[in-house]
Amino acid sequence: MPSSPKVFHTRTTPFRCFFFHSSALALACFLFGLAGFIFGFVALSRQSLASSSSSSSSSSSYSRRGPEFQPLSVSVAWDRGGGGGGGDIAAAEHPDSLGGGSRGRHKAMAFVGIQTGFASAGRRRALRKTWFPSDRQGLLRLEEATGLAFRFVIGKTNDKSKMAALRREVEEYDDFMLLDIEEEYSKLPYKTLAFFKAAYALFDSEFYVKADDDIYLRPDRLSLLLAKERSHTQTYIGCMKKGPVFTDPKLKWYEPLSYLLGNEYFLHAYGPIYAFFRMFSNEDVTIGAWMLAMNVNHENLHALCEPDCTQSSIAVWDIPKCSGLCHPEVKMLQLHQREICSGRSTSAADG
Numbered sequence: 028m029p030s031s032p033k034v035f036h037t038r039t040t041p042f043r044c045f046f047f048h049s050s051a052l053a054l055a056c057f058l059f060g061l062a063g064f065i066f067g068f069v070a071l072s073r074q075s076l077a078s079s080s081s082s083s084s085s086s087s088s089y090s091r092r093g094p095e096f097q098p099l100s101v102s103v104a105w106d107r108g109g110g111g112g113g114g115d116i117a118a119a120e121h122p123d124s125l126g127g128g129s130r131g132r133h134k135a136m137a138f139v140g141i142q143t144g145f146a147s148a149g150r151r152r153a154l155r156k157t158w159f160p161s162d163r164q165g166l167l168r169l170e171e172a173t174g175l176a177f178r179f180v181i182g183k184t185n186d187k188s189k190m191a192a193l194r195r196e197v198e199e200y201d202d203f204m205l206l207d208i209e210e211e212y213s214k215l216p217y218k219t220l221a222f223f224k225a226a227y228a229l230f231d232s233e234f235y236v237k238a239d240d241d242i243y244l245r246p247d248r249l250s251l252l253l254a255k256e257r258s259h260t261q262t263y264i265g266c267m268k269k270g271p272v273f274t275d276p277k278l279k280w281y282e283p284l285s286y287l288l289g290n291e292y293f294l295h296a297y298g299p300i301y302a303f304f305r306m307f308s309n310e311d312v313t314i315g316a317w318m319l320a321m322n323v324n325h326e327n328l329h330a331l332c333e334p335d336c337t338q339s340s341i342a343v344w345d346i347p348k349c350s351g352l353c354h355p356e357v358k359m360l361q362l363h364q365r366e367i368c369s370g371r372s373t374s375a376a377d378g
Contacts, residue, residue, distance in 0.1 A: 099163050099167075100178070100201045101178075101203075102207075103204065103229070133176065134231045135174060135175065135230055135232050136174030137249075138175075138178075138230040138234075138235055139177045139236040139249070140178060140180040140204060140238070141154070141159070141180060141238050141239070142237060144181060144240075145184055151196075152356070154359065157243070163202070173246050173247060174253075176230060178202055179204070180204045180218075181204075182207075182208045184210055204226075207221075219237060223237070234264075235303060236249070236253075236300065239300065240351075241344065241351030241359075242300060242344040242355075243344070243358075244300070244341070244342050245341050245342075248330075248339070249342075252328070259324035262326050263302075264331075265301030265302070265327070265328065266328060267295065268292075269294045269295070270292055271291055272291060296331075299351050330342070332344065333346075336365060336367045336368035343362060343368070345358075
């Protein structure tokens with residue numbers, strides 16, 4: 028017997044309602060996504076503009092001063108890819124553009140590099156309130172009056188905040204030579220060599236002077252000293268000393284290479300300030316000869332290491348208590364207030 032036909036009863040599906048809700052949801056998602064895209068685009072654009080503005084703020088500040096403006100500060104790096112042995116110097120006007128172009132050698136009777144560090148901002152402030160000019164025009168006037176070109180000399184650090192603070196100080200005062208070497212106490216001999224090499228490459232001078240940032244200096248008297256006629260053409264000037272080599276590792280001035288020096292140091296100048304004459308044509312030969320003290324005239328001048336201001340003092344520092352002025356940020360200002368320290372009328376030290 029044939030089975031009864033199955034009867035299918037159609038059920039009304041709310042298709043229109045479903046379509047309406049789906050379309051509304053899709054539209055809402057589209058609008059939400061579009062809003063997110065626009066918000067993200069605006070945020071990225073602002074970040075890009077802020078970054079661009081930050082990276083170009085220093086250079087744009089220099090450019091606002093006009094095309095004729097020539098910064099006094101210079102960053103120094105070495106092109107180690109050259110075939111000249113010591114490498115060619117590359118100089119830039121700003122620490123952000125290290126190695127961005129060459130400069131001709133600037134002529135001055137002497138170049139004086141004031142050795143400083145990242146922890147010495149207070150010392151630099153004290154110096155700029157005393158004998159060291161606080162603006163580029165003052166530096167230029169001092170150079171014109173004495174024949175001495177002055178710059179603070181500092182290395183680099185991996186601390187981004189310290190480098191940022193240094194860039195701001197360079198921008199404000201424009202009185203630095205920045206070396207491409209780590210600024211660490213243990214690397215001071217390397218910094219000194221890098222300084223003299225850079226100084227020779229950038230300045231055509233008769234004398235190159237290394238001074239610390241914690242001494243009180245009379246630039247006018249230093250100028251008179253360096254301008255003196257000398258019978259010996261190869262001269263090393265400083266407050267000279269010699270003494271036993273420290274072989275005890277517990278002592279502050281322990282010398283690990285004492286076996287190369289013997290029992291006594293050779294005659295050499297105290298570290299806070301000394302000068303040497305440009306002896307040979309090549310800076311590597313000059314520095315090597317200076318380091319080995321080969322056949323140079325040692326000019327011992329105690330006016331470079333006076334413990335107090337006198338009528339003939341050139342550099343004042345607290346010898347032998349400190350290797351410079353004790354509490355230099357305070358002592359520098361105190362000395363400068365005394366007429367015998369800062370007075371204009373001077374007489375050249377006879378040595």
